[in-house]
Amino acid sequence: MKRSLLVLMTCLFSALSSIGQPFCTVKTFNLRDGLASNTVTGITQTPDHLLWISTWNGLSSFDGYGFINFRDHTDKGRVLTTNRLLNIQPCVNNNLWCVTYDLNPYIFDRKRCEYIDISQLIRERFNTEFHTMRALTMSNGKTWLLNIDPGSPAFLVDDNDYLSKKGISIFFDKKQNLHNETLKWVWEDNKKRQWLITDKRISIYNGNYKSELPFAHITQVGDDIFLATTDGRLSRFSEKEMTAVPISVPSVIHEIYQLLDDGRKRVIALTDAGIYVYDSKSNKGLLITLPPLSLATGKIEEILPDSKGRIWVSTDNNGILLINEGETTAMPVTTPQMPLLRQSNVSFFHEDKHHTIWAATGGGFFGYYDETRKEMVSSPIRTSTMQPFIDKTFFDNQGNMWYTGEHNLTIVNFGYNHLSQVTGMQEVRSTLYDHTGRLWVGTLTGEVIAYTPKGELIGYLGKDCRLHQQPSRFSSHIYCLEEDSQHRLWIGTKGDGLYSITTTGQMQHYLHDDSDTYSLPSNQVYDVHEDHQHRIWVGTFEKGICLLQDDQFIHGENQLKGYPISDFHKVRRITETKEGVIIVSASNGLVTFSEKFNRPSDIHFHAHKYVKGDTTSLMTSDVMQTFVSSSGTIYVATVGGGVQQIIDKNLLQDHLKFRRMAPLSDCGIVLNIEEDNNKNLWIGCENSINMYDPKSKQMWRYGPGQIGESTEMTEAKSSYNPQAGILTVATNDGFVSFMPERLKEEPFVPPLVFDGIQFHGDQEMRLMPTNDSLEVPANRRNLTVHFSALDYQDNYQIEYCYKLEGVDHDWNYIGKEHSISFNHLPHGHHRLLVRSTNSIGQWIDNTRFLHIYAHP
Structure with missing residues (x-):
């Protein structure tokens, strides 16, 4: 066939070289989605992985499907002084600490589904007014409440026993020998010891250590604890001697601003002379100098040690610096010019599960580091409803980023693109890899388009049997592309018959x-x-x-x-x-x-x-x-x-x-089937691509979370290039190509929670008690139990099944429904079992039990 080898780089078509690029998907929630208020003040996650949001109009929980709101109503039983919450903190027992805008602390008790006024309990028991900015929760089920008034007492609350007289303890200065000191923070080590940080020293609560130096910073590297003063002194805590042993640092260091663990047995100290890295194994340190501009005109705002041993630094003049492992200088990283519409008001770094480094600067940049180009690449996070503005962030247990700005709540899912998606075309109705590895696609509007084996556009087939640079319509709807043993190209159309084209460019039209x-x-x-x-x-x-x-x-x-x-x-x-x-x-x-x-x-x-x-x-x-x-x-x-x-x-x-x-x-509706080199079947459905392993008889489903929210497959046969190991599937606005062995990855195992119950006749769903135990009154045995597999990244294809012991012998498969309705639930004790698939359709071992007692 005569052809013009034209490599066209247009915004409409992308090459398969885009396989292996980071990307992020964005979704915004607001009042229409059920959020209690568009003004969000805090985001957190309880140990059961349920997400919680504090707002100007109360508390919201989110299970990946919808919100449940908890406001304190204006009737005689009201507890909160205001529904305007300042922040929230999770307890180890899945309750939540809430601080209102007027600085009063409350516990939201999920077993009782009510707010408990802790400031009133303190007032009644200790005859003192108390206000705090936030609660500091510990892993032993205790919470410290620091007083906003310097020198005033703090309180220690037992999260499991706060209603008893011993459940709240006052922390006087003289009790800990901290006369004229103010408790500023409490830090917990991996032995669950609590270190009290005051404006003058550090001490161990109920321990034998009180520092002589005014240590202000503390971190743990492995089993070693490091402490630092603001005036540049660094020490390692000796467990044997119960004392802080000084570490010699370069004399040019006069101030230490922060201590960090880099996860590689090194402590990182951010200082006025640069970044000091101390190896706890070799007991050697290295001072890394920063470009003068970053210290002279820009304050360091954020620092991240990554999994490759590199250190990332951002400054408030919107600069990003990179320190490679073993190097003594930090190099500026090329960052796109700040956009006119700022995407961020804060600086942060995040390393996702694919080890991509994401960054934001206070000047408005948001994007990722391109490891090949060695520069930052902007990643727009605008949604159709609003211009993004990152002001507060929270990273959940899956590594998803939740943020809020002036309004609304947004989630950003970080991914790594194992697919090359060509969009912006008309619907593709046929695909073909020929004997040379070239990809041919035929569209609904009559174009026949050729690509190189690497996925680069060659051109559009014309009636002259040549490939042209400009878009060219060959015929009417192209429904079939085939190559025979003589390497003739056969083109079947809907309405214009059949074409054959020989390798010498001779065409026959039937x-x-x-x-x-x-x-x-x-x-x-x-x-x-x-x-x-x-x-x-x-x-x-x-x-x-x-x-x-x-x-x-x-x-x-x-x-x-x-x-x-x-x-x-x-x-x-x-x-x-x-x-x-x-x-x-x-x-x-x-x-x-x-x-x-x-x-x-x-x-x-x-x-x-x-x-x-x-x-x-x-x-x-x-x-x-x-x-x-x-x-x-x-x-x-x-x-x-x-x-x-x-x-x-x-x-x-x-x-x-x-x-x-x-x-x-x-x-x-299965649209097409193809087989790869590993004998796996790839099954195209309307909005998913499924892999079936005939040996294990397991199936993996790749849906909107992997191929795009709006991507829909067409009836076209999929095509496989065995030499390159690339599979191409036609879509409603282009095609998707990928290497099957790269697409398969270990999926997230979502934990299950029972998150709500609704009795017949009630207008709203109630929060499920956290102890997975439910009492049902005799006159309320018509009810619906709600549950969720908590995958905030991709729950679209998660399916469920349940079994009520003593009633069901086999599992009841209910598809994507995440609730069960019972009519006239038999009285007595029952155990409800629920399990789910993961995001790609595999049944997993995440069975959760709910103990039900229905009164006779």
């Missing part, structure tokens, strides 16, 4: 002619197949199949008399087994016949349809594709019936038997 019974029987060509005898078969969507012989088409209205054209005239696909049995997939079933015949009129056809009441027949008669795997297994994809397997070895008989395949029968 059309239906009413006056010629041996012309193409229909201009709607959906498939072309070359059998083992090198004969060309054509599938049409009006007149069934036909055989091309000497420029004549043999079909059901001339010599192919035995073909059941009345029932099987709408043909989608033609395929063939290794034994030479040809299988026709049509809208009304399957047709099988042997390629071994002398005359077309001798062919004996076998028809197969759905038979009502026969579980061994086709699930539905509307067949999208029949696929023969490399092992010889035959899979049949139907509309609404998922995927079945042909059981019979002899295909040349009537009434073939099929069997359902449990993981594949619930796929919905």
